[in-house]
Amino acid sequence: MSVCIRITVNGLPEEVSPSATLADLIDRFREMDRDLIVEHNGRFVFPQDYASTGVAPNDRVEFIHPNFGG
Amino acid sequence: MLTEEEARRYSRQVALPEIGVEGQLRLAAGRVMVVGLGGLGSIAAYYLAAAGVGYLKLIDRDRVAVENLNRQILHSTFDLERPKPESAAEKLSRLNPHCRIEAVHTAIEDSNAAALLADCDVIFDATDNRETRQVLNRLSLRRQVPFVYGGISGWEGMASTFIPGRTACFSCLFPPHAETAKPAPPPVLGPTAGIVASIQCLETIRLLVGCVPQLAGRLLRFSGLTMEFRKLQIDRNPGCPVCGAPAG
Numbered sequence: 197m198s199v200c201i202r203i204t205v206n207g208l209p210e211e212v213s214p215s216a217t218l219a220d221l222i223d224r225f226r227e228m229d230r231d232l233i234v235e236h237n238g239r240f241v242f243p244q245d246y247a248s249t250g251v252a253p254n255d256r257v258e259f260i261h262p263n264f265g266g
Numbered sequence: 267m268l269t270e271e272e273a274r275r276y277s278r279q280v281a282l283p284e285i286g287v288e289g290q291l292r293l294a295a296g297r298v299m300v301v302g303l304g305g306l307g308s309i310a311a312y313y314l315a316a317a318g319v320g321y322l323k324l325i326d327r328d329r330v331a332v333e334n335l336n337r338q339i340l341h342s343t344f345d346l347e348r349p350k351p352e353s354a355a356e357k358l359s360r361l362n363p364h365c366r367i368e369a370v371h372t373a374i375e376d377s378n379a380a381a382l383l384a385d386c387d388v389i390f391d392a393t394d395n396r397e398t399r400q401v402l403n404r405l406s407l408r409r410q411v412p413f414v415y416g417g418i419s420g421w422e423g424m425a426s427t428f429i430p431g432r433t434a435c436f437s438c439l440f441p442p443h444a445e446t447a448k449p450a451p452p453p454v455l456g457p458t459a460g461i462v463a464s465i466q467c468l469e470t471i472r473l474l475v476g477c478v479p480q481l482a483g484r485l486l487r488f489s490g491l492t493m494e495f496r497k498l499q500i501d502r503n504p505g506c507p508v509c510g511a512p513a514g
């Protein structure tokens with residue numbers, strides 16, 4: 197059994213599996229927006245890298261919803 | 267040379283070291299295509315005309331509706347049913363007769379975008395949807411013209427400046443995909459539009475006078491709920507299907 201690690205998602209503390217990828221987190225937090233922007237430790241992550249980007253203890257992940265109104 | 271009237275009209279901004287007479291003359295020679303004359307475009311067109319940008323091409327396919335008036339402050343109750351470009355042009359030419367306005371009541375698409383852009387120096391995005399922004403992005407890349415993006419939703423907004431060949435493009439950030447259903451228009455508060463459009467105007471003025479745009483390669487986000495601004499660096503996406511940035 198792997199022990200969960202603590203990270204921050206959208207400013208709130210969360211416990212996730214140490215093997216979790218950004219794609220897993222998008223799934224778990226039900227981020228359905230196809231235009232979602234993901235910020236990982238202050239860096240913008242390309243969508244094609246979600247599945248291969250893991251998280252480490254104390255990482256900060258932000259899910260940003262685009263603003264397309266005018 | 268500025269006329270005596272122009273020197274007085276613009277004196278408070280000519281006093282800025284980044285602008286000066288030189289910068290003011292560059293603004294007068296500047297040509298901006300403003301796409302959308304709603305919440306963002308109302309503010310954008312007003313400030314750009316007031317600042318002395320010499321030519322504005324105003325594009326919108328809509329007519330003024332009463333539910334626009336909580337935020338689209340270029341239009342008034344007397345303008346209901348008028349094409350937005352016509353309503354806008356009337357106010358702007360009253361505001362600044364030195365500014366040449368061209369009002370085009372049409373939808374911008376890939377087929378007419380290049381002709382509409384003609385020789386404009388900046389593409390100012392004041393549209394209200396993702397698809398039109400993809401059209402503007404393709405136009406920006408094809409014609410190598412900077413694209414100043416801004417978008418709002420409720421209390422929040424974001425802006426970025428895309429410089430072809432130098433920074434990420436709109437599609438590096440939002441890869442194209444077929445829209446499943448047209449999303450419902452988001453709630454919008456006037457001042458949010460005002461803040462985001464004002465930021466876009468600052469970027470546009472910087473571009474026209476030759477200052478470095480501060481949002482090139484960066485996404486600025488504003489929240490009116492927390493009153494916070496945050497900036498995120500956006501690199502070119504090597505997998506971008508639109509600007510095709512080379513890997514590495």
Ligand SMILES: [Zn+2]
Nearest residue numbers: 435438506509
């Ligand atoms: Zn791109």
